[in-house]
Amino acid sequence: GQQLNQSPQSMFIQEGEDVSMNCTSSSIFNTWLWYKQDPGEGPVLLIALYKAGELTSNGRLTAQFGITRKDSFLNISASIPSDVGIYFCAGQLAGGATNKLIFGTGTLLAVQP
Amino acid sequence: EAGVAQSPRYKIIEKRQSVAFWCNPISGHATLYWYQQILGQGPKLLIQFQNNGVVDDSQLPKDRFSAERLKGVDSTLKIQPAKLEDSAVYLCASSWGQGGTGELFFGEGSRLTVL
Numbered sequence: 001g002q003q004l005n006q007s008p009q010s011m012f013i014q015e016g017e018d019v020s021m022n023c024t025s026s027s028i029f030n031t032w033l034w035y036k037q038d039p040g041e042g043p044v045l046l047i048a049l050y051k052a053g054e055l056t057s058n059g060r061l062t063a064q065f066g067i068t069r070k071d072s073f074l075n076i077s078a079s080i081p082s083d084v085g086i087y088f089c090a091g092q093l094a095g096g097a098t099n100k101l102i103f104g105t106g107t108l109l110a111v112q113p
Numbered sequence: 114e115a116g117v118a119q120s121p122r123y124k125i126i127e128k129r130q131s132v133a134f135w136c137n138p139i140s141g142h143a144t145l146y147w148y149q150q151i152l153g154q155g156p157k158l159l160i161q162f163q164n165n166g167v168v169d170d171s172q173l174p175k176d177r178f179s180a181e182r183l184k185g186v187d188s189t190l191k192i193q194p195a196k197l198e199d200s201a202v203y204l205c206a207s208s209w210g211q212g213g214t215g216e217l218f219f220g221e222g223s224r225l226t227v228l
Contacts, residue, residue, distance in 0.1 A: 003154070003155055003157070004155075031214070031215045033215045033216070040221065040222075041219075041221055041222075042117070042204050042206070042219025042220050042221055042222055043156065043204075043217075043219050044219070045215075045216050045217070048214060048215055048216060050214075088155050088156075090155075090215065092215045099211055099213050099215070100158060100161070100169060101158065101215060101217065103155030103156045103157070104155050105154060105155055106153075106154070106155050
């Protein structure tokens with residue numbers, strides 16, 4: 001099945017640092033979303049983007065819907081230990097009757113206090 | 114508000130045995146999804162229900178996997194017979210309406226190990 005390409009695959013940073021990750025696809029999406037998954041839990045929605053070029057913030061998180069509709073970016077400012085987890089991008093296919101979500105490969109974030 | 118409930122949390126079986134997972138979505142959510150998440154990968158959609166009808170099962174290995182949502186509420190995913198490559202976390206999710214916003218609410222998952 002199709003999956004989106006996320007980079008980097010993993011990041012090991014110090015508390016207080018800013019983090020950037022991105023997601024690319026060969027397909028056009030009409031919705032981009034970012035989810036976070038903690039160990040032993042299901043993914044939880046962080047940010048949803050519905051328009052090309054849109055920039056949306058949720059606390060220390062900022063995400064952007066790429067102008068080409070084939071990519072998205074997530075930034076985390078001033079990281080804290082509870083930011084640890086796996087971050088997944090997800091795209092919703094344009095024109096899809098089922099509103100199917102395609103998930104990325106994930107970025108593992110480790111934050112050292 | 115209660116979240117998506119799944120059981121069992123963990124299951125270990127031998128290959129060629131069968132297993133079933135149960136999911137109860139958030140009350141009032143019309144759409145229910147089963148995802149398979151293999152270690153180190155993102156979730157992959159297996160099947161999507163709208164009420165008690167199947168909307169998308171294009172990636173469900175139908176020779177061994179089956180799922181039902183008979184009364185439009187809870188759902189069961191079955192694997193028979195299991196293969197080694199079925200070892201994964203099976204995530205159930207639900208959403209309002211047809212999931213057009215992309216906001217899915219996930220359960221904690223059922224971790225399957227096939228020996």
